[in-house]
Structure formats: C-alpha cells, structure tokens
Amino acid sequence: MMIDTPVAMKIIAKNEESPDVFTLTLQFMEEKETGYDFQPGQFNMLYLFGVGEVPISILAHGEDNSLYAHTIRRVGRVTQGLSLLKIGDCVGLRGPFGRGWPLDKAQGKDVLIVTGGLGCAPSVSIIHHILKHRERYGRLIILQGVKHSDDLIFRKQYQEWAQLPNVQVALAADISQPNWPGHTGLITELLDQVHLDLSKTLCMMCGPEGMMRATAERLTQLQLPEDAIYLSLERNMECAIGHCGHCQFGGTFICKEGPVFNYPEVKFLLSQRGF
Amino acid sequence: MLYFLAYEQINDLLNALRTLGYTCMGPQVQDGTIVFDELNHAAQLPWGVHDMQKPGYYRLQQSEKKEAFAWANGPQAIKPLLFKPKESLWRVQKNDDGKLIFKEIMPDHKPVALIGARSCDLAAMAIQDKTLLKDKFIDKQYQWHREHLFVIAVNCSYSGGNCFCVSTQTGPKATSGYDLALTEVDKGFVVDIGSDKGRNLITTLKCIPATETNSRQADTRTAQAASMQTKRMPKNNSRELRNILMNHLDHPRWHEVAERCLSCGNCTAVCPTCFCHHQTETPVAQGDGSVHAREWDSCFTQGHSYIHGQVVRDTTEKRYKQWLTHKLGTWWDQFDTSGCVGCGRCVTWCPVGIDLTEEMAAIAGESNVVTDKKKGPHDD
Numbered sequence: 192m193m194i195d196t197p198v199a200m201k202i203i204a205k206n207e208e209s210p211d212v213f214t215l216t217l218q219f220m221e222e223k224e225t226g227y228d229f230q231p232g233q234f235n236m237l238y239l240f241g242v243g244e245v246p247i248s249i250l251a252h253g254e255d256n257s258l259y260a261h262t263i264r265r266v267g268r269v270t271q272g273l274s275l276l277k278i279g280d281c282v283g284l285r286g287p288f289g290r291g292w293p294l295d296k297a298q299g300k301d302v303l304i305v306t307g308g309l310g311c312a313p314s315v316s317i318i319h320h321i322l323k324h325r326e327r328y329g330r331l332i333i334l335q336g337v338k339h340s341d342d343l344i345f346r347k348q349y350q351e352w353a354q355l356p357n358v359q360v361a362l363a364a365d366i367s368q369p370n371w372p373g374h375t376g377l378i379t380e381l382l383d384q385v386h387l388d389l390s391k392t393l394c395m396m397c398g399p400e401g402m403m404r405a406t407a408e409r410l411t412q413l414q415l416p417e418d419a420i421y422l423s424l425e426r427n428m429e430c431a432i433g434h435c436g437h438c439q440f441g442g443t444f445i446c447k448e449g450p451v452f453n454y455p456e457v458k459f460l461l462s463q464r465g466f
Numbered sequence: 467m468l469y470f471l472a473y474e475q476i477n478d479l480l481n482a483l484r485t486l487g488y489t490c491m492g493p494q495v496q497d498g499t500i501v502f503d504e505l506n507h508a509a510q511l512p513w514g515v516h517d518m519q520k521p522g523y524y525r526l527q528q529s530e531k532k533e534a535f536a537w538a539n540g541p542q543a544i545k546p547l548l549f550k551p552k553e554s555l556w557r558v559q560k561n562d563d564g565k566l567i568f569k570e571i572m573p574d575h576k577p578v579a580l581i582g583a584r585s586c587d588l589a590a591m592a593i594q595d596k597t598l599l600k601d602k603f604i605d606k607q608y609q610w611h612r613e614h615l616f617v618i619a620v621n622c623s624y625s626g627g628n629c630f631c632v633s634t635q636t637g638p639k640a641t642s643g644y645d646l647a648l649t650e651v652d653k654g655f656v657v658d659i660g661s662d663k664g665r666n667l668i669t670t671l672k673c674i675p676a677t678e679t680n681s682r683q684a685d686t687r688t689a690q691a692a693s694m695q696t697k698r699m700p701k702n703n704s705r706e707l708r709n710i711l712m713n714h715l716d717h718p719r720w721h722e723v724a725e726r727c728l729s730c731g732n733c734t735a736v737c738p739t740c741f742c743h744h745q746t747e748t749p750v751a752q753g754d755g756s757v758h759a760r761e762w763d764s765c766f767t768q769g770h771s772y773i774h775g776q777v778v779r780d781t782t783e784k785r786y787k788q789w790l791t792h793k794l795g796t797w798w799d800q801f802d803t804s805g806c807v808g809c810g811r812c813v814t815w816c817p818v819g820i821d822l823t824e825e826m827a828a829i830a831g832e833s834n835v836v837t838d839k840k841k842g843p844h845d846d
Binding site: 439464 | 603715746756784
C-alpha cells in the first residue's frame, strides 16, 4: 500500500549519529495505516510542518514491524528543521516510493555491499533483510568508505555485523585519525583486500557517484559482469511519483524507475556531466 | 457529417455552454498578444488580427478582413487550464496537541469550455495526459480539470513564422482530442463533431449542414496554413533524433548555443508539454496550518537540479543540453513520443531568438528549412 497524501507520524526515538547526521524513528499515529509496507531500498517523503518535504530512505522495521527509522544529514532547510524536532513531535510521511534492491536476483549469491558516506543508510535495510533470511544468501561482504574517519556512523552496528559468521566488514577512510581500525585510502582498494568469488557475487552500491563509478569500473576489470552490479542514484526529488521532472535522468525518473538501477541501465549517463 | 456555424451563432454557442454550466475561455487581445481568458461575447474575439512571429519576435497586426482566427497562436493555450501554473495539493492543520491532520485539496470551480484550441495544443494535451494521467501514478487535480474540459478546436487557416507542425505531424488540422473542431470559412465555420457532448451542443444550436462549397473552402484554408510553413524539425521530429542527440553530447554547438542562451526559462514556460514543477509550502498567518502546492518550475533554473548542497547543472550549457536532449530525445524512452509538437512558441518567446529547429539542424546535420514549399497566398 502506498500513501499518497501524507499521514501523521510520531517521533519515538532520535539518535545523533555524528555532528551532522541523525536518525528519526517514526511510528504511525493512526491504526488504519498498518497496511503500509516497504522494500529495502525504497524511500519515503518526510514532511516538516510549514516547510516542506524531503526524500529519505527507509532504514528498517522495528522489532514489532511498526517502527521506521530514517537517517538524515542536516544540510538544507527541511533537514535542518527536522534535526530540531524532539521525541513526541509529529511529522508527515508519504510513501514508500521507487524500486528497491533486487532481492530475488541476490538469492543464492554472495552479496557485496559497497557504500560511501551516508550511502550506508539505504543499505541497512538490505543488510537486515539478508541477516533475517540468512539461508537464502551466501557470504555478505560490507564495504563502507568515508572521507574522514570521524564521519563513520553506525560504528557499533559494523562491529556487530563483523562478528557474525559468513559476514565480512571492511572500512576505508580517505583521511584517518590514529586508532582507525580500517584501511586508509580509497574504498576501491578494499576490493583487492577482501576475498571475492566474482562468479557468484552480486554487488549493491550506494554513495557518491564518483565512488560508484570507480567501484563499478574496478569490479568489471576484475571480471564481475556489469549486470551483477546494482546502484542507488539520487537527484532532486519533489513529487516522488515521476511527475515533477527534477529527477529525470535520460529516459528514466529516478524516483519511479529507480532509485536502484542495474549498472548497464545507467552506465552511459553516469559518465556524462550534467544529467 | 459537417455542420455550419454562422458568425452570428457564436454568442448562441457561448450561451449554450454557459447554460451547461461551463465558463467559456477564448482568445482575445491583451497586452499586445493573443491570450485565453473568459469569453463572454463574440465581440471579444480577435477579429481581423494577424500575428507576426519570428525568432524572439511577436507582434499583432490589424487587417481589413474580419476573421476571428486569422492568427497562429499566442504564448499559452490549454496547458495553464489543465496543468495550472500553481495548484494546491493538500492542506495540513496542527492540532492543539501538535498532531498534524492532512487533507487533500481538489479543484472546486465551474468546468471550463475552451474555444480556439489549436491542433498543436491538442497534440500537447495528449502528451501531458501521458505524463500526468496515463501513468502508474495519476495527478488527481490534472485529472479533474481534464475530465471537466470541453474542447472546441479551431483548425489553422494561417501559420505563424515559427510554426512547424507539418513536420511534426501534429497539424495544422486537429485529428482528435476535441468535442468540436471548427474551420473558419466565409461568414462562419465548418463544424466537425468529435464527441457526443459536441453533437448534443450542435443539436441544441440547430446548426445547418455545411455545403459542399463550405467544406471545400475549409480544406483550402487548412492546406493554406500548411503551405505557409517555412520551418521544419530535422528528421521530421522522429525517434531518430534521440540517438543523434545522445551520441553528440560533446558537439561544439552546445557550447555555442549556451553563449546565447540567457537560461531565463521562457521556453519552458510557453512550451505546452513541459511539466516540471516544484512543491511549495504556504503556512497560514495563524501558524497552525499550511497549504502544500505544486508550481511550474523550469530546468533552466539553478534550483531544478539542486541536491543536498550541490547543483548538478551549474552551467547554461548543461541546462540547454538537458532541455533539448529530453524534449526531442529521451522523451521517447519515457512517453513513446517526442516532447515537441511544432507550435514554435519556444522560438517566438525566446528573448534572444534561439530556434530549436536550427539548433537541432546544427547537431543533426539536416536542414530545418522547408525546401519543396508551395508558396502560400500570404507569403511574399
């Protein structure tokens, strides 16, 4: 079920992840909204009263399937305003929108998740999904890159995931502080450090486009087929239903046909500036 | 069967539409252009007015011959009636306990009867229907306007200097999308019926059948409009343009046109198929409510490609390229049609007279000039 006119959501938890990233956990205020469900990789439009909406990917269900977490970077008017809200405050939500990660195609395969910066947020739901249905998937390899080691969020979660059987976590920071447990350098360099069986790997990426381009190029050099690479794109989105035109990207609307694309679908335009 | 509507019956037509509950909108001269506004009386029509159009140029001229539709088009026609420049979508109210209550806003006004839609405008309406109506998601407000619209098309007897609908196969004669289609002839109009609503109206007006002479004259008039066109879209606006554009993203012409383009957005504002809009928020003065609306936007603005602190299209070159590659190119991927209907508005209303057919010609290497043209009676 998709909600097209916003409904009221109550903030039931708020986490400061870093100086400019926070997570709002939301709960429906009306009983009748329980038909709502989402696929990992989809997003919601969150509404700040009197200011406007922003597209935010959905992190995960709560334990009781009624909680929806949204990790947000404080950067524009709406996100600045959202960051000032408190537990118990009310926001609007419509969604879920877009096409999520290819859960079916990933079955029986090793899943390589490559994320950069806040791109780790849209991948959390897929990680949760794989961990919940562990028998359906092979190895899970999680690579996360940040500009500065201080930018890393979800530190505890990465540590927990790293302890699980058949899960490998590797972190990279372009610039690092002393005691940084990960690699100092580019995330693409991690691809050579982790062991990948590219004959049965499916890659899912989310992060800055330069990073995703470089990763896709390196992976194809390593002989991973291009169609085994999926990536989540981002553009200005205001309507979320393919009408407002802002996220038009060649022959697609990212909000509707995406945000998750198979690499060959978008490879050409990703190499062009201004689209 | 074709009917004849005499000039004297125009007021009867307007009265009949009003009796059916419609607000009549029709062409009239305002501020030196032909615009669509409420039409209460036939006398308001632009009798004897011709429009002179060139790249970046639009002037009206009064002639002796008293025809009501002796012009090609004005800056706008159907689009602002269906896909409004600004339309409220929902309202939110904040309770005393801080809870937000959302309520959808639907249009609430009399239905509109539009008199004088051109063939290119109807082609554009069919394209907007694909974007907003015949999609996985429906724009409910657009749908309301669309379902309540009564369309009286008027086939063109004259083409403007920037018209190229013959090459885009969207005119000058309307083929669908109307309730009634008129063609101006001596002393009145030949009327073609496009729907049951249209038929009922003609029955009410007790129109007589058109004579053989009337029909022949109507055909001559539309043929005259077609023959007046000097411009064409290269490759006849076909799907071929898509690959030509996408294979020439580094063509030097992009840089050259960007040197002239002001990135003002006039072309997108007058384009009858452009649908970009941004969402706006207007809180009420008391502070306990707000209205969320959509408002026309343009890919020529900086904000259009804004994303978390960056602008994807930070130069005019990128914006012009975005516009043309979408309109004539990847529009095919999304809607199985070109986004151009040959109305020439973007050429006329461009303050520096950039002509998209000329830009396309430079990139496609095929002329935008009609060469096998039979001279029309109004050419010199």
